[in-house]
Amino acid sequence: RDAAIADHQAWLEAERDTMGFARVPTSEAKRMVEWLQAVDPAGAARVEVRRYTGGFLHGKTYLVEDGAAQAAIAGSSNMTYAGLAHNAELNLGTGGGTSSAGKVREWFEHFWDLSETYDLAELYGRLWDPHTPWSVYLRMLWELYGEHLDDDENPNVRTGLNLTRFQADGVTRMERLLDEHGGVLVADEVGLGKTYLAGEVIYRTANINRQRVLIVAPAALKSAMWEPFLETHDFSRWVKVYSYEEVRNRLDPDKGSIHTFLQEVEDYSLVVIDEAHNLRNSGAQRSGAVDRVITAGSPKRVVLLTATPVNNSLNDLETLVKYFIRDDARFASLGIPSIREYIKQAQAIDPANLTPEHLFDLMDQVAVRRTRKFVKEHYSNELIIGPDGKPTTIKFPQPKVRRIDYDLDDNGLALIDAMVYALDDPTDPHAPRAWEDRSRDPKRLMLARYLSSMYTVDHDLQEYQITNAGLLRSGLLKRLESSPQALHASLEKMILSHESFLDALGKGYVLKGEALSEWVTSDSDDLDEFVLEFDKDDQIESVDGYHLTELQADVDSDIELLRELRNLAAVVVDGIEPKAERLIAELTQIAADAQRVDPRGLSHADRRKVIIFSAFTDTVLPIHEAVLEAIENAAAGSPLADYRDRVAPPIMGSYAKTHERGASGGVDQGGRASTIAGFAPATAGPRNAAGEPAAKDEFDILFTTDVLAEGVNLQQAGQMINYDLP
Template identity: 25%
Template structure:
């Protein structure tokens, strides 16, 4: 006996059941009660119901919202026919919005409305809270106990998925009954509900279709405006009150308010962003305003802020936050002290690591090296979940990275900075779901380009372009000079403040000439300094030549450390040579003496080796370059921490190398001791008054001279004192910066609020003044030696290139030695290639450039920096002005329903890639996407700017009916959106770089460890670490696991030790605190994208 129950599986659907019953009995009536109804579900059945005389559909309307609304207004809810019909109207509009996008479905919706108007079917709505039943009655003309009748009931609603008429039906369980008593009972229940329901008259539904996209025609201009409204959202409304009250000394400037709103939105969407406004627009103030807005949104009492800052600008941050009344909510910490929070050993001055809600990182580019301890500390501070939510939901901290140069770091640098708030394999970015897969090939390509003899800067530009468009655009707030000048509101702000932008003159190189003997010695010296066969810097490679057993006991990565130190010394020597002959001679003499002393140690059989120097740690602690270089030069000094070895502990190759180095260095030293003339200082004297202090160029008659060497700074001070009164010259280094800071400001800062001074004319400084100070009373800057990377060059220029500069143009000069002949040029290039190879291999921060490359990098730096207008701002300005000038039209177009579309003539676009094709804008709660489908049905994801340019239209342009191809194009976009979402949630690690290998090995090791254990705590720790590795939450977990594995493989630790180290690692990264994190990406799989607007181009 067959069961009366059936499901929607195996083709045995409710649709098939209806079809069989109706075909067999030719009924006179079909009555349906459905808690949830779709017009497309009715349409699928329309054909089989065409001979049925009486079709009645009773729809259950959920009145919970009506009751809640009544309660809010303090009244009881009574049945209200008008309210019920309004709910039906909302339901119908939502039905159209969510229905499958096809011509057939649109016709079904139109037919459903027409059938009601023609009284072919009757539809009523029931507003009882208790109606959750779904049942269907099929009756003959005269139903009795002698005639067939059916009632089908169960879980199926009258929708495509419910009745099983679409490809992937819901799982439903229903029962079909035909006993007279069962059918009669159902019939009476239906009649009672029917009488108690509200009638939908033809007049009620006739206007419904006009409130959906199906019943309206749209012009291309309306579609364009709808695009801008949906894309910019709340940012269209300029609301100065979002930042609360400002200190009395600050105005609410429109460009700052916009930056605050944009940044706050990025914090909510991506948990972090780069604040990269052009120099002088007040990044500190904007960051403070965002922090205040965050406090308002999250609740002041619940908000704790951390500001990470270089020591030089800590005072300024504290003053600004005090003015904004944020100081009680904030802790300030300098770069080199992050361990105090991570180790939680200074809880009197800092909160615990999981208590912070918002983290601001000034000079964020200092954290581009993922191998440094500072990066590791900062990432853990930023990514350890916050334990107490405020009014802003979620346990992810919010991070603001403040840097003027995010677009122009190496791709690798940017990749790691983004990881301070993004997980690399599950990012929130719309264009790049897997940051590792995106960056790995670009990092490789960049390194390959920069390792060539003549780097192709066009290819470098293309790499930057990809990163800018697909990553940076979504997570960067930046206002450029062109933005401010083009936007009237911004321009008014600048005029009100009397702000003037200085222009930047092209980088000007000053070449100094050698005589022939000096030229040969100069380039021959460069060759010797950079050729390992000439000078190997063995003094700094001692640990590399220790016997293997001693290396393993005392020094980790001995070879890498040795080569890195030798490479730094090699670079330092060339830098000193280019800086000044005085600085070079001193450094050369120090290196010679240091090498000779080590040879003496070997002769005495007592060899002292200082502890490892961690260069990155010294940088993080705030040491300047000259201080670090001094430490390296004095590395041989004996102290209690030095390790003492005997001659036999070393490979004899070391002593041979030391002697060879000593001979080469001595020869060079003797040659340079004979050099008394200095063509570089002579060149400076020759241009000092005619160019650098020329009144036409330099109205203030002030000059800033930067050098990387403290010895050179001393030398310049001494020499220039013979040309200008010594009292007019001030020399600054790390030793005296703090003591004379007020004097520097009083003489060179145009924004100085106290009494100005005019005592000083020339400021000679090392890079201790390259950041954190204004020097813009001066407008001429001289780089006496080559900084070798564009970032440092721009940082120096940023001291005088500031809003409020007293001169109209700022000048930037750089000294270079002139190569007299082809041989010298070849030698020079070879030296730089070798140095570049070192920097690429060991991941040093400083990029090495030849003169030509540096100039080109400088120009590239300005692209995407100060010179380029943010085109998004152009469209934001346009929609704001449209709203201001046309408020009623703005409101009307705002209410245009989703799925609005139009067709346009090919002749009205200049873009060939959309002719006979379509543009589609779609979004879900988790991402927005724009697609371009060409006439060959080839689909491509495009960014907002590309889409906006193609959607852009004039008011007068007419729209046309969309062609049949339009539906194919839109469905193609829907499929791509859904597939992309699925792919983004498949956590894969593709073999693209070394980091992938570490990731796979780390996961395998943790799985292997877990498989051998009965310890539940350790099993959980392994699982949690693997999850964080899969997501790419913490950059260094795979490396940390690798170290444990290597120690175990070399039998340096026991298996029990390894287990404890894994537990320590889980504790280090606070893995247990990640249990509560909800992954929005997983939710995204269940949500279909909404079609916002579409456009198809036709002939």
């Protein structure tokens, strides 16, 4: 009996506590409490409530008294709105002071006398009691997430992935968002195991539910990471991996049967996009190709993996979310009438004042996002299975960043001064008479070849040309800082492009370069590709609509200045480059430090391992050769000599193009995985049946471009040198 009464009380309180914050139920509850607490003029209570606790009382009756007259209704109707107004109930009534009404009243009085006074007004009156901020906060959490509190009670499928607790929690949230919205953005910071989170969802979809899964990833990660990952963990044959380029090519009518490929992808149930920030530009070919895959055939669940959902602007986030949230008003009931406007408002906030809270409402609905700081605070002492198969405490080492200065010689200073001045053009292309008011300083680049629309008679300015010109200036400055070789190579290409443009002007037409209107929204940051794309475009326009004399003069002026800048760069290339010399000195010091006993117990071999990064192949190749030469010439027994025969071939994304230019060095796509394993066998190489590294430790220095910036674990290296200005 006592337990039943306690359960009933708990049920009443739960009913009260889950009323919600809506205006109508709140006002009705207040009216009820006021009615229950009403008193007559003499101060006596108008309403009394009692609760029968002697057993289960199922009967319902309604008594009405008007002086001596009595009436009664007895039947199935509960005293609720539905019971009194909507439900199909059966009730019998009697009135007029009949004996039947009196009998009903006797029945009521009998149980009334056996019942206990119950303060229903006090129960509901607590809704308006003052509460601490903490209580209000917990109530809000219940309102938002109460229905998901049981999610973590679902048994975790055994996949052999050895998920940590924070990873398993991430999978639980992923599954919930996939069920609710058909997609999820997994944006955990680098190193927290996004691949394993996706792997768990893939396993459940393919191995447990026997549904097909498509993984789309950068080409380097397809062969070096995803295919070995799927093989190691025995994933189902229903899982297929394509690179971005393969998807794009399969949907190119000039390269194969689109229909056949679309038939294949129609049946996929889950699409996983790795390094999804590559799709941030919706106008790019790869983005369009992936979107066609997602929308082909039956609805698909979509998992986007990226540690950097925002690269250039918050619009990147909107683009990614649209791959699985097609309705801009999807979250209107949560206070986000328009996803686009919501992000636009956040974009308008001063970056200095923009915080994660400004995007929380949206991210809470679409993303799994944990930082290393969050994991440290909420999952301290968490264990993870290491490469050797043994559990180890998760640690996030803090890198020690050092700045390395070097001195430029006179030739280097002259090149920098000339380039900076040349790229600092004060002309505003939006001005109505921009082509007339433009700077005519022969030492400044006007980039007229790329801003041809500024010279139209009706001033039909193309915004993409202005944007591209800005990107070109930025790209040249980046190459200037990286190496004179990188700058020299780009200036050579620009000169050839300008000469072709000037030749076309002489023949009466303008090379419009309309293909470059797409380049501004592409995923490429390759300046060489930018320049060459102009000359691939066969769209032309008559010079009749242009201020031809001014356009020819400015292009010719730019050609002369480009030649001067190229010659300045050539002088620096032919000399001894101070930056490369400083790099060699730093490598010598690293090797010397590695020879000493480390108090932390770190190995000599790993402490001298160095990754040398540059964004440009034209930089990587010459510094690779310079370092090789210095090592070969190092005296026997010197620290630098420790690197002899230990320098890996450079890994670059443009291997084929490099060799077309007559350069040497580099490793092709097929040899990339073995080179990486030879440099970091403990963290990036395969393992044998005993869980030990299967690759031989062959290299201590690895030169690379950003082709290895994604999905490769090179943490065995003790040092990383960014040869470019970060």
